[in-house]
Amino acid sequence: MGRRVGLEGSFAVAEAVRMVNTDVIAAYPITPQTHIVERLAEMIADGELDAEFICVESEHSAMSACVGASAAGARVFTCSAGQGLELMHEVLYIPSSMRLPVVAVAANRALSAPLSVWCDHSDAMSLRDIGWIQMFAENNQEAFDLTVCAYRIAEDVLFPAMVHIDGFFLSHVIEDIELPADEEVSDFVPEYEHPFVLDPDKPVSMGCYAPPFIYPETKKAQEVAFEHTEAKIRAVWDDFGRTFGRYYSPVEQYRMEDARVALLTMGSFGETAMLAVDELREEGEDVGLLRLRLWRPFPFSEFRAAVRDIELLVVLDRAISFGMGGPVCSEVRSALYHIHDDDKPDVISFIGGLGGRSIPVDGFKYMIKRAQERVSEGEAVDKPELFGIRE
Amino acid sequence: MEEGLFIPQRVTKEEIFTPGHRACIGCGEALAVRLVCKALGKKVIIANATGCIEIISSLLPRTSWRVPWIHTIFENVGAVVAGIESAYKARIRKGKLPEAAKEVKFVGFAGDGGTADIGLQALSGAMERGHDFLYVCFDNEAYMNTGIQRSSATPYGAWTTTAPVGAKQPLGQLTWKKNMPEIAVAHRIPYVATGCPSYPLDLMDKVRRGLNIEGPAYIHVLSPCPTGWRSPPNMTVELGRLAVETGVFPLYEVVNGVYRLNFDLPELKPVREYMKHQGRFRHLSEDAIDQIQARVEEDYARLRSKAGL
DSSP, X not given: OOEEEEEEHHHHHHHHHHHTTOOEEEOOOOTTTHHHHHHHHHHHHTTSSOXXXXXXXXXXXXXXXXXXXXXXXOOEEEEEOHHHHHHHHHXXXXXXXXXXXXXXXXXXXXXXXXXXXXXXXXHHHTTTTSOOEEEEOSSHHHHHHHHHHHHHHHHHHTOOEEEEEEXXXXXXXXXXXXXXXXXXXXXXXXOOOOXXXXXXXXXXXXXXXXXXXXXXXXXXXXXXXXXXXXXXHHHHHHHHHHHHSOOOOSEEEESOTTOSEEEEEOTXXXXXXXXXXXXXXXXTOOEEEEEEOEEESOOHHHHHHHHTTOSEEEEEESSOBTTTBOHHHHHHHHHHTTSOGGGSOEXXXXXXXXXXXOOOHHHHHHHHHHHHHHHHTTOOOSSOEETTOOO | OOTTOOOOOOSOSOOSBOSOOOOOTXXXXXXXXXXXXHHHOSXXXXXXXXXXXXXXXXXXXXXXXXXXEEEOOSSOHHHHHHHHHHHHHHHHHTTSSOGGGGGOEEEEEEEHIIIIITTHHHHHHHHHHTOSOXXXXXXOSSBTTTTSBOOTTXXXXXXXXXXOOOSSOOSSOOSXXXXXXXXHHHTTOSXXXXXXXXXXXXXXXXXXXXXXXXXXXXEEEEOOOHHHHTOOGGGHHHHHHHHHHTTSSOOEEEETTEEEEXXXXXXXXXXXXXXXXXXXXXXXXXXXXXXXXXXXXXXXXXXXXXXXX
């Protein structure tokens, strides 16, 4: 039977890693990810989890050790943030190209310089092309649920999976969540056998060298397989819903019925944005909220369906692509590109919440109203507005 | 075999690193890998850094490896092998693998760049944490795979494409070779050794010792490279011998901190004997060679004293 407990997002993730009976954890400390690894280290010290904990000397080695362990058939875990993910970056392409189901959690953090340990999505946005399944949690319950699902998904499709949780906003905040019983989780994520492991009885060569005559075919194979993961992700989330009563989908909709305007967010901002939508609805505005949960593979069809009937889409990015604008907004616009102008919403871009700056309910209301003004005034809509900057 | 002659078989005929790879003619590293693999046997998993050996042995869709082998990137072999070893440890303990899997040994292969330069951190971490693995550095004294660029293991005075010999800078490499075995010793791991394919039985014995000792083991193998050293391909084995006989590359072991010289030479041959066959040293003045001679003698004397001689 499940139980309700107050848990930090970090501890919720650690519980998920414990309940799926992870074999090898390799991690290097970085704020705001540290509570996850500290809790896992405690669990191992207390005998609650039987795993090898490799206290590596860098994030680069953390992912490298996970790759080695996963190639040897182990269920593995690592977590990092900000600069740590950047140092790990080179290695992140390896498990996705070698089809290893590594699971990682990113406690999202801004990037230097100037140094900031606080949350934004700059680190996540630099990881867009690594070939991992990537999803964003909005609260601690989701941090737990999505981590459990990440193992099932990764092992079903043989691709690595990363769960993004907002640093501090989720990693360090205690929320009331429901934890299932250990057996319920281990039933949901059964033991798996990778079809090709490093085993002297059945030798394989992994990570070979590909000249031009074969490299493009390896990439085509990877892309075709990766595109097909979306159906499997939905299937695992549906099964999770049937088992645990909490349903997830690639694009979450909130009060989108009859909405004319929608705000799109990722991560923990969704909860505050909901309050803003509630207030605007009370004021008579036809506003709804979209929360992009599945980031890779990008859920094109579900996203297009979600915005089919709206006139204005307001996208809040928590990162800047310098010289380009908001990275999520760029992708959203490209997903809508081939649709005729009359059949797609105007898209207005905001960038906010950088380096841990919070956005209050009124901030989201401002953005929605300001976007409507900009469209009605015929302002150029391709330029993002940086929200809440002291000028 | 000649009639009436008995030769005990000390070297298996089985090739684990198989022929058909794409190494240059006279490659000392391919020879070293072949011998090392014979000593490793088949109950091993090898993690290989990017470099010559990876490139020549794994061109898709072919492979030269008859044991499980993984290459990922350049600088992380220490961490990859640590992950593999930890996976086996955890999975055996948790009953996910049979007890028989305890026989499996874990090995890291890298060149001098992948060891002494870019891979030093990952290797140091793995040695410090005490994983049970053998690491073999195949040292051909430069980045040969990318075209003979200098590494921290390139010897003083050697020409390379990034330490070229010019009118203003007539020396080539201006720094002395980083002493990787001593860095391994400083981690207080149970086994450190140097080896050379010119001494095949010595090399293979060391591999077996390193493999069977519990904890990290490090073997540094000098691998003559005709392409990068500008030496005749048929002199590879001879050059390895001369490196040892001149004291340029002494063969020794450090077992639990105790030094032992495998070949203590009453008199070292002059370094000229070793250097004169190599185009990479051709530009050196008599003074520069004398300077190298003095340094080799000093280092050799220091090593002898560590070995209690």
